[in-house]
Amino acid sequence: MEKNFEPKIIGIFCNWCTYAAADLAGVSRMQYSPNIRIIRVMCSGRIHPEFILYAFKNGADGVLIGGCHPGDCHYIEGNYKNLRRYLLLKKLLKQFGIEEERLRLEWISASEADKFVKVVNEFTETIRKLGPIPLKKEA
Amino acid sequence: MGKKIEIDPITRLEGHGKIEIFLDDKGDVEKAYFVVPELRGFEIFSLGKPAELMPQITPRICGVCPTAHHMASAKACDDLFKVEVPSAAKKLREMFYNMFMVEDHTLHFYILGGPDFIVGPDAPKAERNVLGVINKVGLEIGKKVIGIRREIRELMTFLGGKVIHPVWAVPGGVSKGIKKDEQKRFIEVAQKAVDFSLFTLKAFKDIVLSNPQYVELIKSDTYTHKTYYMGLVDDKNRVNFYDGWIRVVDPDGKEFAKFKANEYQKYLAEHVEPWTYIKFLYLKDVGWKGFVDGKDSGIYAVAPLARLNAADGMATPKAQEAYEEFFATLGKPCHHTLAMHWARVIEIIYAAERFLELAKDDEITSDKIRNVPKETPKEGFGVVEAPRGTLYHHYQTDEKGLITKANLLVATQNNSARIAMSVEKAAKGLIKGGKVSEGILNMIEMAFRAYDPCHACGTHSIPGRIPIKIIIYNKKGEILEEIKNF
Amino acid sequence: MEKPKIALYWCASCGGCEEAVVDLAEDILTVVEKVDIVFWPVALDFKREDVEKLKDGEILATFINGAVRLSEQEDMVKLLRRKSKLVIAFGACAHMGGVPGLANSQTKQKIFDYYYHTGPIVYNPEKKIPDPEFTKKQGFELPEFYEDVRALDQVIDVDYYIPGCAPPPNVVKNAVLTLLSGNLPPKGKVLASDKALCEECDLNKTKPAEGIKIKEIKRYYEPEKVDPEKCLLLQGLPCLGPVTRGGCNALCIKGNMPCTGCFGPVDGVKDYGAAALSFIASIIDSNDENEIKNIIEKGIPDPIGLFYMYSLPKSLLFRKIIKEE
Numbered sequence: 006m007e008k009n010f011e012p013k014i015i016g017i018f019c020n021w022c023t024y025a026a027a028d029l030a031g032v033s034r035m036q037y038s039p040n041i042r043i044i045r046v047m048c049s050g051r052i053h054p055e056f057i058l059y060a061f062k063n064g065a066d067g068v069l070i071g072g073c074h075p076g077d078c079h080y081i082e083g084n085y086k087n088l089r090r091y092l093l094l095k096k097l098l099k100q101f102g103i104e105e106e107r108l109r110l111e112w113i114s115a116s117e118a119d120k121f122v123k124v125v126n127e128f129t130e131t132i133r134k135l136g137p138i139p140l141k142k143e144a
Numbered sequence: 145m146g147k148k149i150e151i152d153p154i155t156r157l158e159g160h161g162k163i164e165i166f167l168d169d170k171g172d173v174e175k176a177y178f179v180v181p182e183l184r185g186f187e188i189f190s191l192g193k194p195a196e197l198m199p200q201i202t203p204r205i206c207g208v209c210p211t212a213h214h215m216a217s218a219k220a221c222d223d224l225f226k227v228e229v230p231s232a233a234k235k236l237r238e239m240f241y242n243m244f245m246v247e248d249h250t251l252h253f254y255i256l257g258g259p260d261f262i263v264g265p266d267a268p269k270a271e272r273n274v275l276g277v278i279n280k281v282g283l284e285i286g287k288k289v290i291g292i293r294r295e296i297r298e299l300m301t302f303l304g305g306k307v308i309h310p311v312w313a314v315p316g317g318v319s320k321g322i323k324k325d326e327q328k329r330f331i332e333v334a335q336k337a338v339d340f341s342l343f344t345l346k347a348f349k350d351i352v353l354s355n356p357q358y359v360e361l362i363k364s365d366t367y368t369h370k371t372y373y374m375g376l377v378d379d380k381n382r383v384n385f386y387d388g389w390i391r392v393v394d395p396d397g398k399e400f401a402k403f404k405a406n407e408y409q410k411y412l413a414e415h416v417e418p419w420t421y422i423k424f425l426y427l428k429d430v431g432w433k434g435f436v437d438g439k440d441s442g443i444y445a446v447a448p449l450a451r452l453n454a455a456d457g458m459a460t461p462k463a464q465e466a467y468e469e470f471f472a473t474l475g476k477p478c479h480h481t482l483a484m485h486w487a488r489v490i491e492i493i494y495a496a497e498r499f500l501e502l503a504k505d506d507e508i509t510s511d512k513i514r515n516v517p518k519e520t521p522k523e524g525f526g527v528v529e530a531p532r533g534t535l536y537h538h539y540q541t542d543e544k545g546l547i548t549k550a551n552l553l554v555a556t557q558n559n560s561a562r563i564a565m566s567v568e569k570a571a572k573g574l575i576k577g578g579k580v581s582e583g584i585l586n587m588i589e590m591a592f593r594a595y596d597p598c599h600a601c602g603t604h605s606i607p608g609r610i611p612i613k614i615i616i617y618n619k620k621g622e623i624l625e626e627i628k629n630f
Numbered sequence: 631m632e633k634p635k636i637a638l639y640w641c642a643s644c645g646g647c648e649e650a651v652v653d654l655a656e657d658i659l660t661v662v663e664k665v666d667i668v669f670w671p672v673a674l675d676f677k678r679e680d681v682e683k684l685k686d687g688e689i690l691a692t693f694i695n696g697a698v699r700l701s702e703q704e705d706m707v708k709l710l711r712r713k714s715k716l717v718i719a720f721g722a723c724a725h726m727g728g729v730p731g732l733a734n735s736q737t738k739q740k741i742f743d744y745y746y747h748t749g750p751i752v753y754n755p756e757k758k759i760p761d762p763e764f765t766k767k768q769g770f771e772l773p774e775f776y777e778d779v780r781a782l783d784q785v786i787d788v789d790y791y792i793p794g795c796a797p798p799p800n801v802v803k804n805a806v807l808t809l810l811s812g813n814l815p816p817k818g819k820v821l822a823s824d825k826a827l828c829e830e831c832d833l834n835k836t837k838p839a840e841g842i843k844i845k846e847i848k849r850y851y852e853p854e855k856v857d858p859e860k861c862l863l864l865q866g867l868p869c870l871g872p873v874t875r876g877g878c879n880a881l882c883i884k885g886n887m888p889c890t891g892c893f894g895p896v897d898g899v900k901d902y903g904a905a906a907l908s909f910i911a912s913i914i915d916s917n918d919e920n921e922i923k924n925i926i927e928k929g930i931p932d933p934i935g936l937f938y939m940y941s942l943p944k945s946l947l948f949r950k951i952i953k954e955e
Contacts, residue, residue, distance in 0.1 A: 207646020305885020
């Protein structure tokens, strides 16, 4: 493992819940690992498996998905749609040799800033221990 | 190092095959290598795949004989799940299989192997191809060849989903059946196939067997090897392409072994050489003694000549007649490699007659065409006779039916040692004192072309030449002479 | 007037695409009349040096099938690219890597070990393997076997694609006639339908208006009988028609078996397997994590085999990651 490896984490968060929680954490001056770069989507149901594969291909060492708790989705069913894809994608990633821990889904509501901080810090450390992904270039 | 002669590439075979010939100081052939630079790794990338996907994955080994892999794979899956295939499905599968044998062998005879004989081994190159064949037999016949093949393949598409890479056979049966009003089309086409196969035999007799030079060529020592022979036979020791016992006879024609697919590991072994990617199968008990003939060498042959040698007869009347005539003329067992072309025609007749027999059997319109496997899968073996030889599929899976180990013995591997020998013997017999010529090039080609190796896409060879360039180098590596046939 | 020149070549292929050309049957005569075939190793006598003698761009169109796995294939396709105006990737292997592309889930070492050492009946006490070093000493070259499989456009620039495994006769005929018509489509086009397979499938009308939702995905051997008049998805079979490009007239479905995706994705999709995965996930009828997991375990034990059967080298991740021990 490289010394001083700083994991690159991509977070894809739904606008109504997890992204709001991140905002709340920021406003409340809560500290959390700076390794995460956040992408806001309107709903976790917007997340196509291609986004996650694209993230890994382009250098992400870990991908964190955040959505509303089951039953609380702003668009009713979007988070369930994401859940189904996520479970199947995890199985696929395993076959590609990508450790299960590199992709994580969490339900974080708008008020759960402390959960948000805890998850991000935990996830960053998990990835730090795993090290960078040795992805092969095509050429 | 003496002079080197390179024949690169070989075509109508593996697209990437080549022959390397090395001469000694006298200019005679010291060594010839038949190089097959081809490997894709099917047994390894099949690991973890659901077994029922194998009948769709393994046909991609060869797009000319995908049906052979499709059936061998389906049978291995049946055995894996220990599921009984309903009688109607067995008949459907065997009928489909014989349809495939007819169209594949037919095309090879007229377009790949045919030109060597129909037009002649020393005919001008420009004529040694299917156009020359059509000139000799007539345009009407040429259209008939394309037509019968098209009709059979259209029926195969109708029944099997696709004709290149069928999707049809599943563990326990087949996915689609034949309705009552569809049966007569199959009977119609089968009858055409039988008529055409008999015409093909007549054409062969008229053009080849009535020509004493050709007969001499067939019987010549340059193209003769006394090896063991292997083929699938039914309970009465008659040739069967779809199922039965694997029977091996020795160079004198005596039965040496008879076993079922699941015992192949007791009888067969594979040998490796560093100058080619293909492996060489041989008989374990006799042992690997190098690239030599004879009873003490474990090398054996498969495909039309071998199948006829290993059997006691054919299961259909006209094929049986032709079989008896064949051996009356050439003696049994027949060791003449070029006689494979004749044996292939006899197999077309059998396949067509069997196709007709099964097409007429009303059971093929039954709707009981598959059983659902109930047992936990573990290990399965399947064997068929591909056009180019005996084909084995062997799978092991976990309890979910995912492949944990696969072993595929592809038809040409059975022949690879004998092909290498044939090529070397032809080269040694024909190149003396460093003299090479275009006629010799073709004669060496004929040595491997008779076997019609598995990956050969003979179906699309329109002109029938193999482009060959021979470069003769002296000890200093300077070019002495260059001969091309194009 | 001189006839336009065309060439055909095969890489790591099964020969099915060559058969596909022959399956044009009588139609092949219409094509052959209009062109001059200058290179077709499996059929004609022209050699590499004949291609080398041609001027750059002298060949109008070269059709290449097969994936790229050996050094000899890479050399040849690069040469043909220089000499051709247009290069067309013919068949699923050239288009996306094909079934041989599944080898990107394994390693060259593993393949060699099994083939030449540990296979069930391999007897190789001297531990020989195909060895370009050995053949060099003998005086000839054995091409190198690469670590990975590549689709054609991962090695050279490709102008058009003819999809399918193997491309059916109607697709080949239409593509060739289009290219010879002089009315060239935009570069990079896949020459088949622009719509998904369901559009041309007879069973499309049996899909319910509210969408498909199933509680079970079946393995191919599980149905007792396949109803030929009902969408295969409704019968539990994982048919990839909705995410696969059409043009084949739903041949596999007519054989009562589900589509496995050999024509690849429709336009605009970067990763076929991801699209297929997303689709299959969307028809699972459950919101409960455990129930979803069970449906997946039972019905899709091998996601790569189902979603990337023909397109693994073109997936965003390209190959399975092998950790160095």
